[in-house]
Amino acid sequence: MRIAKFLANAGVASRRKCEELICQRRVMVNGLVIDTPAFLVNPAKDIVTCDGQTIHLPTSYVTYALNKPVGYTCTVSDPHAEHTIYELLPDELHSLHYIGRLDRDTEGLLLMTNDGALEQAITHPSYEIEKRYIALCKGAFDRTIERQMLAGIEDDSEYLRAKRVRSRAAQKPGCILIEMVLTEGHKREVRRLCTAFGLRVLALRRTSVGNIQLGDLPLGEYRPLSDAELANLKQLIYGEKHV
DSSP, rough: BBBHHHHHHSSOOOOOOOHHHHTTOOEEETEEEEEEEEOOOTTTTTOOETTTTOOOOOOOOOOOEEEOTTTTTTSSTTTOOSOOOGGGGGGGGGEEEEEEETTOEEEEEEEESSHHHHHHHHSSSGGGEEEEEEEEEEEEOOOOHHHHHHEEEEETEEEEOSSEEEEESSTTTEEEEEEEEHHHHOOOOOHHHHHTTTTTEEEEEEEEEETTEEOOOOOOOEEEEOOHHHHHHHHHHOOOOGG
């Protein structure tokens, strides 16, 4: 197995970040510094370390759903963060990685896992895993804006596009609810798309990732995914032959 894939599957970081760690000469195999992500390792025999810490593939994989509240940052530690998502989890789940960051002012479904391959697949644009959001916005929305969001726009050298989008009335006067489905996962993509068309996002929630629904999970609470949910998610990602 390539060393970058090994590190990603072990939950160290994303594949790209693991490649950066290797190029920074922070990874060793059997006591030797490795500087190429293509280096091959045998997980059963080789001793892999990153920043001096021995890395192992998990003996079993777990995935949880967390209903992230506003005000919590997706990070392990940050001196500038008032709260982190790991404050919502027991110590035994602090080794889990979040799949797809939600910014501090966004709430909703956040998947947490120690399955690096699953994390990579859900976040990689080529798999086109749908993430559904509901935004409470101030402003006007019409079919012209809908068509332009579906066609896509360029913003800060990135191409932003909604796969599906629709609006409905909100109880708050002068506001609308916009439901948007994305597959790319650019940073703050919903907010940037709305801002580009004169819409001010007052509140934003992610309600689903693939087949996993937020449902009635209370704010700030977490639950393990069921075997059926995981099987359906993997079938959605990899196809039936991989399940």
